Amino acid sequence: MRRWLLMLGGLLVWAAHFFAVYAAASIFPGDPAAESLALVATLAAIGANGILLWWTLGRKRTAADGFDEWTWRVGAIGAGLSLLAVLWQGMPLIAST
Amino acid sequence: MSVSETGFDPELYKRFPTTGERPPEEFERLKRAWAAPSGIARLTAVNNNFVGLWYVSTAFLFFILAGGLALLMRTQLALPLTGFLSQETYNQVFTMHGTVMMFLFAVPMMEAIGVMLLPQMLAARDLPFPRLSAYAFWAYFVGGLCFFASIFVGLAPDGGWFMYPPLTSTTFSPGINADMWLLGIGFIEISAIAGAIEILVGVLKTRAPGMTLARMPMFAWAMLVFAGMIVIAFPAIILGTLLLELERALNWPFFDATRGGDPLLWQHLFWFFGHPEVYIIFLPGAGLISMLIANLSRTGLVGYHLVVLALLATSFISFGVWAHHMFTTGMPTLSISFFSAASVAVSLPAGVQVFSWIATLASGKPQFNTPTLFLVGGLVIFVMGGLTGVMIGLIPFDWQVHDTHFIVAHFHYVLIGGAVFPVFAAFYYWMGMTSRRPLSERLGKWVFWLMFAGMHITFLVMHLTGFMGMPRRVYTYLPNLYWEWPNLVSTAGAYIFGLGILLFLFDLARNFRFSIDDQAGNSYGGGTLEWLPNGLYNTRSIPIVHSREPLWDDPRLGDDVEQGRYFLPGTATGLRETLITSPLRAEPQYVQIMPGPSVWPLLAAVFTAGFFLLLTVQAYTPAIVCGILTIPSVMRWLWETDRPVPQETVDVGAGICLPTYVTGPSTHGWWAIVILLVVLGMVFLMEIFSYFFLFGIHTSYWTAPPGFVSLLPVLAGYGGGAGLALLGRHLLAREGSTVWSPTTQLLLAAGAIGFGFAVDLLSWREHGLDPTLSAQGAIVYAMLGWQGLMVALAILMAPYLAARTSVGLVTRPHNTTFDVVTLFLLYAAAQGAMAAVVTRITPGAV
Numbered sequence: 001m002r003r004w005l006l007m008l009g010g011l012l013v014w015a016a017h018f019f020a021v022y023a024a025a026s027i028f029p030g031d032p033a034a035e036s037l038a039l040v041a042t043l044a045a046i047g048a049n050g051i052l053l054w055w056t057l058g059r060k061r062t063a064a065d066g067f068d069e070w071t072w073r074v075g076a077i078g079a080g081l082s083l084l085a086v087l088w089q090g091m092p093l094i095a096s097t
Numbered sequence: 098m099s100v101s102e103t104g105f106d107p108e109l110y111k112r113f114p115t116t117g118e119r120p121p122e123e124f125e126r127l128k129r130a131w132a133a134p135s136g137i138a139r140l141t142a143v144n145n146n147f148v149g150l151w152y153v154s155t156a157f158l159f160f161i162l163a164g165g166l167a168l169l170m171r172t173q174l175a176l177p178l179t180g181f182l183s184q185e186t187y188n189q190v191f192t193m194h195g196t197v198m199m200f201l202f203a204v205p206m207m208e209a210i211g212v213m214l215l216p217q218m219l220a221a222r223d224l225p226f227p228r229l230s231a232y233a234f235w236a237y238f239v240g241g242l243c244f245f246a247s248i249f250v251g252l253a254p255d256g257g258w259f260m261y262p263p264l265t266s267t268t269f270s271p272g273i274n275a276d277m278w279l280l281g282i283g284f285i286e287i288s289a290i291a292g293a294i295e296i297l298v299g300v301l302k303t304r305a306p307g308m309t310l311a312r313m314p315m316f317a318w319a320m321l322v323f324a325g326m327i328v329i330a331f332p333a334i335i336l337g338t339l340l341l342e343l344e345r346a347l348n349w350p351f352f353d354a355t356r357g358g359d360p361l362l363w364q365h366l367f368w369f370f371g372h373p374e375v376y377i378i379f380l381p382g383a384g385l386i387s388m389l390i391a392n393l394s395r396t397g398l399v400g401y402h403l404v405v406l407a408l409l410a411t412s413f414i415s416f417g418v419w420a421h422h423m424f425t426t427g428m429p430t431l432s433i434s435f436f437s438a439a440s441v442a443v444s445l446p447a448g449v450q451v452f453s454w455i456a457t458l459a460s461g462k463p464q465f466n467t468p469t470l471f472l473v474g475g476l477v478i479f480v481m482g483g484l485t486g487v488m489i490g491l492i493p494f495d496w497q498v499h500d501t502h503f504i505v506a507h508f509h510y511v512l513i514g515g516a517v518f519p520v521f522a523a524f525y526y527w528m529g530m531t532s533r534r535p536l537s538e539r540l541g542k543w544v545f546w547l548m549f550a551g552m553h554i555t556f557l558v559m560h561l562t563g564f565m566g567m568p569r570r571v572y573t574y575l576p577n578l579y580w581e582w583p584n585l586v587s588t589a590g591a592y593i594f595g596l597g598i599l600l601f602l603f604d605l606a607r608n609f610r611f612s613i614d615d616q617a618g619n620s621y622g623g624g625t626l627e628w629l630p631n632g633l634y635n636t637r638s639i640p641i642v643h644s645r646e647p648l649w650d651d652p653r654l655g656d657d658v659e660q661g662r663y664f665l666p667g668t669a670t671g672l673r674e675t676l677i678t679s680p681l682r683a684e685p686q687y688v689q690i691m692p693g694p695s696v697w698p699l700l701a702a703v704f705t706a707g708f709f710l711l712l713t714v715q716a717y718t719p720a721i722v723c724g725i726l727t728i729p730s731v732m733r734w735l736w737e738t739d740r741p742v743p744q745e746t747v748d749v750g751a752g753i754c755l756p757t758y759v760t761g762p763s764t765h766g767w768w769a770i771v772i773l774l775v776v777l778g779m780v781f782l783m784e785i786f787s788y789f790f791l792f793g794i795h796t797s798y799w800t801a802p803p804g805f806v807s808l809l810p811v812l813a814g815y816g817g818g819a820g821l822a823l824l825g826r827h828l829l830a831r832e833g834s835t836v837w838s839p840t841t842q843l844l845l846a847a848g849a850i851g852f853g854f855a856v857d858l859l860s861w862r863e864h865g866l867d868p869t870l871s872a873q874g875a876i877v878y879a880m881l882g883w884q885g886l887m888v889a890l891a892i893l894m895a896p897y898l899a900a901r902t903s904v905g906l907v908t909r910p911h912n913t914t915f916d917v918v919t920l921f922l923l924y925a926a927a928q929g930a931m932a933a934v935v936t937r938i939t940p941g942a943v
Contacts, residue, residue, distance in 0.1 A: 003681060008409065011409055011410055011413040014410075014413060014414070015413045015414075015416065015417065018414075018417040018435065019417070021435050022417070022420075022432060022435055022436070025429055025431040025432040025435060026428075027793070029429035029431075029432070030429060034429075034431055035431070038431075038435075064100045065100050066311070067100070067309045067310075067311050067681075067682060068100065070309075070310075070311040070402060071310070071311075074402050074405060074406055077402070077403065077406055078406055078409070078410070081406065081410060081445070081446075084445075085414070085442050085445070088438055088442055089435060089438050089439060089442070092431060092434035092435055092437075092438055
């Protein structure tokens, strides 16, 4: 299960982020609190992705065999992709300020 | 360095292929074990070869039927003010076209191809629950045909494939047409979920040894993601259909704004399912393209790991874009901006796949044959649909084209390019696996060009019709709006497309001859395991996989497998068996004893279909009889399963011994029940979402709940039930306990859970909350109803376990059925307790 979580970690962070920003925007429509909460969620997701990226790249370098290396590579690219996606998803915050 | 996931020593793989002759009678025993009944009893067969073929054929039949409806629509729209179809009939026709294509063709076709191909592709003897596959097929077959037949008697649904209330409320849709959709589709979703559980467990647990996640065929990856998405997405539509049917049948106002409901709740529930549904259809198509493009180009897929990641990323993001179907509903600007950003982001993983396919074609040696044409044609069409998808992901653009023919053109490009053309490529490519003769290459190219040209002539011009302002779902239009020519061209294109399908049917009739042991074979030179010599047992022995295209890398593999030189070269117990392997590295874990043919899944499916369909025509007594008959049918089907065999371990080849009966979290049964609980949990989660959504919309309609004191006996019942279930599980493993003491705990646990539910229900009744007066009452009673269903199942399961105990079928110290019942009881208790707490502590309800 731990392996699955690390492999899919980036994508899970991405999903958590978009549900968090939707929730913030829907629960506090038109309220500055929505933007503040969405910003906090975005920063948290960026941080989580950074940690995941660092972790999976480290594991990839010390992988025991080809399959191990493959799973960490998928995890690392997933975290990288998620980092980009979270930044992109945070853009409406900039547009709204 | 050898690394193991389960403790299995990978060095043991070096013992294969074995040398020496296998006993001559071994192969005959294997064939006998997997033989299917003949004559009318063939309908009770559960082998994936038969069930898969029936499934694919039925799904294709629905494609033809829904395509016929499309031609009716196009004929009606060819000219302005035509009277070919009346307005009422047109409404039924477009609703049925969309519904049948989405629910009865696209998703079932992908499941069907999975059932047909996956066991061979993974070198399993069958998927782990063959009777579940048979049940899923028969439920779909009977339910689907009855549902479709409604159009012949004017009872077909007519509210569009998304059935938005208030249009579909009893006020505006007073007949039973809408009920036909709600109950019919709700029921067919059950079949889809059954298939998804089978595919998830099959891909994760029955792969050939050595087929790690990094060596899995791309189609298997796509089906894994597809099935996972069904498990998460379909509960939303199950709940949605349930709520709308409750509103229609019992006047519970979930979607009635005058009593605290909100029609937008339906849109959220529908599109939380509906948008992932598009990817549920596309991702298996993408898996087919990835796999076929590599095989037909005679090379490996470029960027395999990136394509895997793209599949996974698409599945995750697909759950975050549902509200882009609701840009015009007046949601907060910031919300729709987030949804717009996410919608556009989908193009990233889709683009990764498209570039991988182009690179694979460029680096390989593709041939000019029919499946390649369908792949390349599909790719072109899909990319065009994707580009318009990015356009409508942008809010201002979407506002302009919303509900116009532009949208119709967009999604037909995506679905025909992303699913229909890959499915046709698959038909041509894999025909040699099931037919004595392959399909004609010459006719195939005609079929392709007719379909390709017809598709563009129909839908390319439809973008323009949409830009010119023609709305969707109108049965006719006035002259002199400049819509005549584009509509006439679209209609001509539709008939050209239809001609292509007709030619395909002709070729099918001429060349398709089903065969188990005399197939045309691997005419396109594929390198994956489904091209091993096979029969009803699928593969004589289960090979070890060292690469993604084992047949290219080891030309002797087919012969070695056929000579029984790998795992399970016969039947070790005389019964149907397959090898269960670990989910990451596919290391052998145990031998699964599989059930054989049975009439009970067929009967259970017929009775389940009868229950739902008879309800739609308000034949309540026969419906209840069918519902009751479903229960013993399912129990009888399960009764023959989960039976240990005398041999505790068996030699699976090369002196390697594996157990024949294993329980606990590593087993296929455990995985299946956990996935089922995830489905049930998702329905519950959607209920919680609906509860808070309705609360947030119209707080003024909400009243205080019963006091916290009423919570105590409820929680005591549920807590006691959970405790007793755990105690029962503990006693089963204890040697000192009597035969009956563990089961007795589970019987008491079911009783305690029933008590908790009864107290909860009574407390709300005494409190006076009326489900017909407010959305709060409706949603609280809906949650109670769902919990009541869980309690009823728990109360059925516990005596079933007692019956198994009475005949000595509950093994000790561990037993799979016992584990399944325990897990279910724990889930029912947890869900009931959470529902009781949530409905009492919600701030506005206090």
